Amino acid sequence: MTEATWWASESFWRKTAIWVTAVSFVILIFLTFDSLSQISAGSKRVPAYSVINHRIDYVFDEKRNFQVPVIGPEEPLFGKKLTEEEAAALVSRGKVTTQAKNCMNCHTLLGNGAYFAPDLTKAWLDPSWGSKEAREQLMVDFLKDPSDKLHNAIGRRMPNLGITDDEARAVVAFLKWMSAIDTNGFPYNFKPIDQSDPAPAAPTATAAPGAIGSPAQN
């Protein structure tokens, strides 16, 4: 009775376990090589760090059926155009700072982390910063001392993490770069800050209706 059925045999299942594991792992390794090449900085999905010299938008794409980052005209961060090396160093400094200050244990980045504070994937594009001109400085000021700058009515405040001016600028660079990563449409239905250039000299404010619907909107 014991040897009768293959599917109840110990050695059959031992071999199956080994083969299934090995094959799955080999496929994973293969996919990892492919994925890593597609997400290295400077690839199509994850742009080079110098992308912070440009405007970054998040626009609906008809073909993919979700929003994708769009790299626009030159708009250097803090008005200073950086070389690739300078940009990489700045973004890296920002990334280290996010780790050193433990941002991820309140916020999510690319949707991973903690849920006590807003997702930072598109923080650079958040309409809460008001206007694209004021944004950079507001972000730096906020990071340096957020404790009295509430964005909500439920009393949740970001603590003062002792972030210096240099660190804050680096963090903003990191956030700007992160917002340019192609995340397959996450977050969905996001409403980015208006980054369109001021309409070319409309005579008076009463002309407003005509100024709405600039190409950067979706």
Add this chain to the structure above:
Amino acid sequence: MAALGMLDSANLNGGQKLAVKYFTVAIALFGAQILFGLLAGLQYLYPDFLYGVLDFSVNRMVHINAMVVWLLYGFIGATYWLLEDEAQHPVVGLALGNLIFWVLTLAVAVVVVVYLLIQIGPGEHSTIWLINEGREYIEAPRWADIGIVVSVLVFFYNVAATFAKGRYTGIGGVLTLDLIALAGLYLAGVFYTPNISVDQYWWWWVIHLWVEATWEVLVGCLMAYALIKTLGVRRKIVETWLYIEVALMFGSGILGLGHHYFWIGTPEYWFTIGGFFSALEPIPLVAMVVHSVFDAGAHKMKSTNHPALAWIIAHAFGNFFGAGVWGFMHTLPQINLYTHGTQWSASHGHLAFFGAYVTIVIGFIYLALQKWRGNVWMSGGLVDGGWKWKWSLALLHIGMIGMTIGLLVAGYEQSQIERAIEGSTWTGYFAAQAHQWFQQGIFWRQIFGWVFAAGFVLLVWDLMTIGKRETRPIQAMQAEAA
């Protein structure tokens, strides 16, 4: 040999003496996990509570790090517990194993003190090396990473060498190979990169391939051993099941990793691969339930250790619901687009870690206490009717299920309002956080958190007293006909 009912290390073999040390620290850290979970939960309700002193980020970091460390301590303890018995050979390198226990425990203590007192550092690499790495679950600073790797290598040497000198059973073989994978994966989390997509790619190797592959197989080994011990199930049956579970678990879990690669910059083919394989992950968990319940039923629930068996059965169900059902609910990309990074994830994370891992470690601690007290009676009809273990089991489950449901309600609301409607802007985020359904959800999470904490207190009391005044020896086991 000491009198029945007395805690006496003469009752234990060498590996088991070391095991109970690991268990003791594990329970202490479990207590710390609960304490800091409660603090973090309170900050959701009272944002000014401990603001600037122990901020949410600190409490949460201690909460989840204590969890990872105590569960690993539980696994190491459980492995040392069964090692000599399984290998039929005394632990090789036990003195070194003991030394490493103290080194590791000291390191953990230092890490926690630094987390609490220094918390964060300047935005430089020295912070990552000395204070904290700032990556969820694996925040331990780099110096500690190195210590952990060395400790794990010693542990691995103890295990592999003992099996090699004694005998390799099916359980022993699977366990040894699994430990190599578990330790190796940790290395995927020990490096720095400015590229957040690459960072998270490898970060998930550690987190996912731990909890949904190597840890699952490890507890599969523990469960196999426990079923032999508490019920007397035949080894051949248990080990055949173990191989089936390994095949199903690794077959679905390794490529199921793709369910974390939908939105981090990785290519679109992960939608298909991750969605498909992770949807299969519940299958081995169903198999485990069938296995344990069938065995328990076939033995008419006549076990040598009722509390241990109860926690093992709780493990089978908890693993199925927490990981299998709660995981499946948000694993397809079409749903995950809205639930990703919301209280949904927290709901699943709590039920899964508790159901799959907390339960089985507690089960092993009950096995250990029985022998530690001289192999006392722990079947039906305990001295005090066993009310403490029954009530602690009940309170811990009621607390956990209550928290899970509270978070699920909050998560639903958040995914609808913040994600689907408002599009995840800061305003949208806070609109959802302020919504009364969300607030009610996290309020109830806190209430059930207190219930959970009460269950923990009772558990500790029971662990300290169970079998104390017992005079009957362990119930004889009717071995199955071979």
